[in-house]
Amino acid sequence: MQEKNLSFNNFEQCIKCTICTAYCPVVAVNPLYPGPKQAGPDGERLRLKNKFFFDENLKYCMNCKRCEVACPSGVKIADLIHSARRRFSRNIPDLRDRLLANTDLLGKVARPVAPVVNSIVSSKPVKAVMDVMMDIDKARAFPKYQRKGFVRWFKKEAADNQEAYSKKVVFFHGCSTEFQHPEVGKAFVRVMNAIGFGVKLVDEECCGVAMISNGLWNQARRHAEHNTRVFREVVTGEGLPVVAVSSTCAFTMRDEYPDVLDVDNSDVRDSITLAEKFIFEKVDSGEVRLAFKDDYRARIAYHCPCHNEKLGWGIFTKALVGMIPGVSLTILDSHCCGMAGTYGFKKENYKYSQEIGRPLFEQIRSLSPDFVCCECETCKWQIEMSTGYMVLNPIVILAEALDLEATAVANSVR
Ligand code: SF4
Ligand code: SF4
Known part of the structure; x- marks a missing residue:
């Protein structure tokens, strides 16, 4: 290297x-x-x-x-x-660390047999074996894999329509949208189309954040080089922004690539953004109008993920979700949830991960919101497992709260 x-x-x-x-x-x-x-x-x-x-x-x-x-x-x-x-470090990543780091590979293997995998990894005997043999804590709940991923849905249901839009964005969907939460990607496409933007997918690879955490430096660097090269083609070639729905993916691709992996992304970094920031800035500049449903009501607690605090972009989510007329929004105190990607899966970290997140969990329980809003999928896994409250990505909330037809009309006439 x-x-x-x-x-x-x-x-x-x-x-x-x-x-x-x-x-x-x-x-x-x-x-x-x-x-x-x-x-x-x-x-x-x-x-x-x-x-x-x-x-x-x-x-x-x-x-x-x-x-x-x-x-x-x-x-x-x-x-x-x-x-x-x-x-x-002279520490050589073991099988557990390699499996946890390769979120995309695990997803590809698990997807065809997702119901079986989900059932196996949630069974107590299997968890006990993984605890002893692999040091993955038996108390940890695994996110559920989906048989039908986001990209397959996009190609079948949405890709043909995207050419109709003169304005476009590149969507970095990330591993969790592809393998566990395709609803986030579907919501993104619906919202972007409603505000007048077509969506383009590129040959993305996992952002590599879990490889960095688990010490797979060379592999992380290869992913960083690949993504930066692919982004360069659309950013400098077509003038398109790259929009992510996970604040951790956005942060990693902007800042960890040059600062930790020594990959020069200076020509694309400023074009990598987060969905909430992108939409808010368009609304704020008057380029985009949002029309909300009259009957949407929700009491929402917003948890800003650590990496979004580092980006300084939580303000965009607060502003955007706060615009929804029927929403009562509470901003949760600034606390790490303790998950940190794959950190909270590991037996040696599990109890610390729970202790770190405890003040956040207690505040959520005391507020008893309808659900929690958060831009990071691993915060979602930790908060849902530890509190029982559902956590939704803000783009999913927006897709639900918007009158998508009225928004499309408002933006097509402009
Ligand atoms: S706050 Fe602590 S755990 Fe977080 S990055 Fe800094 S040193 Fe690491
Ligand atoms: S917070 Fe203070 S002690 Fe820590 S690195 Fe910064 S200047 Fe140094």
């Missing part, structure tokens, strides 16, 4: 205030984790002198980026940590 940026060494900007440590959800619950200040800027100083100062306990970092949001000096703390893991 190219080692152009040996580290993202703005660590000298650290003023030793320790705010990052106060904000880190892991250091509060796991005594094995040294914390962001020690693992990031302090550790980097030592590691640059001698690689033997590298501490394998850096694997406990969830890469939530909350430390970076809190840091008053703009130190890229989590990037320092994961860049150090990439350069110095």
Whole structure:
């Protein structure tokens, strides 16, 4: 792997205030984790002198980026940590980590026999075996695979109509929309078409976030290079934006590609966006009009995922969902849910993952909303499993709340 940026060494900007440590959800619950200040800027100083100062306990970092949001000096703390893991860790990912990291491969294998797979991985004896043999915690509920994926639906039901739109977006659907939650992709297409945009799919690969978390650096880098190359064709060639529905995919493809994987995406980065940001900006500029159903009513609690806090884009979801006339929207306190992609599946992390998420779960229970709104699929899995409350992607809420025909008419006459 190219080692152009040996580290993202703005660590000298650290003023030793320790705010990052106060904000880190892991250091509060796991005594094995040294914390962001020690693992990031302090550790980097030592590691640059001698690689033997590298501490394998850096694997406990969830890469939530909350430390970076809190840091008053703009130190890229989590990037320092994961860049150090990439350069110095001698830990070889085991079968469990490789399986969890390859979300797309697992999805392709599971899909043809989805009902069987879903039933097997939810049975107590199988969970007990996975707990002992693979260190996947037996208390963890698995998301359900769907037999019919999003892309198949799109090709059959929607692709032919998209050429009718003069304005288009490229849709990065991601693994969870394809394999577990095709309803999110269907909602995206319906909403985009209603506001006057056709949808184009490209030859995307998994964004690679789970490969980064699980230390499959070379594979993650190949995915980053592939996606960046494919995006380059449509962004610079056709002038199209790339719109995602998962804040983690959007964040990874914008910022982890250059900062952790050392993949130059500078010519496409600013064209990668999130559905809520894209739609809100179109509405705000007057280019798009939304017509809502008169009878839509919902009490919604919004959880902003950590990576969307890092992007600073939760404001767009709040504004967009807050526009729906029949909605009572509560913004949940800023807390990590504790899932962090594949982190919460692992036996060594499960109890910490639950402890980290507890304040969030308690607030949701005390509010008792009709459902929770969140842009991240793994937050959804954690919150649904831990609270029993349903979690919906904002684009699904929007598709339900909009009068799609009236919205299409409002936008076609403009
Ligand atoms: S918050 Fe930033 S400046 Fe403060 S100790 Fe952490 S890295 Fe250093
Ligand atoms: S990324 Fe999250 S878990 Fe890692 S050090 Fe920062 S706050 Fe802690």
